[in-house]
Amino acid sequence: MVELFGIPPQALFGQLLLGLINGSFYALLSLGLAVIFGLLNIINFAHGAQYMMGAFVAWMMLTYFGVNYWWALLLVPLAVGATGIVLERLMISRLYHLDHLYGLLLTFGLALVIQGLFRNYYGVSGLPYSIPAELSGGTNLGFMFLPTYRGWVVVASLAVCLGTWFAIERTQLGAYLRAATENPSLVGAFGINVPRMITLTYGFGVALAALAGVLAAPIYSVNPNMGADLIIVVFAVVVIGGMGSILGAILTGFGLGIVEGLVKVFYPEASAVAVFVIMALVLLVKPAGLFGRVA
């Protein structure tokens, strides 16, 4: 195997792996957005900021309290998810009777506040978070070199995505959730506490973003702006996939990451805009999104 389509396989597979990693984050984040949108009917603009918080809280726990990566993986989503629950109770819950756009505007404001605060205290230069010892190093697969941590990110993200899908589509609790998405008042009439379910769902969505942040911390430098640009790409991913389906969000996320990686190999200048071009094409051909129901 010398060359594929005139590209050395090292470069091709290297970019594919990068794409798969980006895709892991797209999938985790768009999954969180889809779960929140399903029940709350708002687009959580603060999602990028909460992803950034995840990375930062992991860094703080390690630096100030010596909490290692594995505990951070568990504790950070709980902590950041808890802040999400507070936000939902104090602010977001006041907007459910209004146009959905107000939810977008509110969470945009929250994102500005969160990012601004972190910028004030930590600057924009970025803080290092080292890869845990168990996951450092890598394996030579013959056709490419696979850093262990990157492989771990892809596997962990897949596992979390599929776990979430299973919980929502195949469990009792998930059935309540789906029912409440369809008709909250009817579900409430059956004695289920829908407002609490909404609160917990928002907390869960935020926790997913924070988990993505912890996974990202060792790969990207931890800095206050890390979520801001990413979230806009994730919005495009969500528009392409449509938010109607959990599995759709996961597939679109990974798929677009891979496509972006391929574009980087064949036409690097366009890689930053590839997702947006695909969004334009999808809007032309199938406006409701690949997995979307007609709204």
Next chain:
Amino acid sequence: MAVDAPATLPNSAAKVGAPRHHTLVFFALLLIMLVAPFVLYPVFLMKVMCFALFASALNLLLGFGGLLSFGHAAYFGIAAYVSAYTAKVWGLPPELAILLGTAAAAVLGLLIGALAIRRQGIYFAMVTLAFAQMVYFFSLQAPFTGGEDGIQAVPRGRLFGFIDLANDLTFYFVVLAIVTGGMLAIYRIIHSPFGQVLKAIRDNEPRSTSLGYKVDRYKLAVFVMSATLAGLAGAIKALVFQLASLTDVHWTMSGEVVLMTLLGGMGTIFGPLVGAAVIIGMQNYFASFGAWVTVLQGMIFVISVLLFREGIVGVISRWIKKPL
């Protein structure tokens, strides 16, 4: 076709021509702006006027068309780049540079608008934001935008060959004339039959469709108008500051102009002007606080959405029981 006034405000829109208090407010504002440059720094005032026009353009789309564009920086920024480039590299006179910048924004608005109106509500906001980000990445990489540096030291030139715009005070009155023209155009659009249909679509889209209106055409038309006026604001801004940079196309700019509109009062005529003056004033006088300005803006966003959805002018309008 009968022109329906909003239920709470009988007879206000049914009269022919502008209500008298609107004319009064317009003249009062114009009077203030004629005196203002002798009291305040003209460049600051020109910035306020550019953003007032920018916010009013967004308000035309958001407040009267019911479409939230979260990517208006794209039109503002592309117009700034084109007018800066044509003025500096091609050496065009300012009137042509502004015209070309505005035209570029119109074309971009047509392209993005035609795609964006295929989705509604919250998706529309996300689509416009995503396309604006695409324009941002394009501006970052395209050879003519100067990348991180932007286009600097843009000559202001001579308007029509004999009005020297290098003088801040001269340029101030030119900007005042253009922005006043833009505002009057928006006022005319809102109060035309076209504007009435627009409001009908905003309030009840399926019903407007069933009445036989080609809803998509109206949406696209107002989108292009809004993008064009946002472009006009951006083109002037590039010449005032002699600079077009990535800040102009960044999503934070889109957010800022939404904030101005929200704070001043969505769907009011004078709200965006007030919102722009407050936000630009805040940025100007609090500049030494650095990133705290972002935090403050975010907090204003949160407070406006939670407690103050009518905006400043909306509240005043409710007090005096007249639409402003």
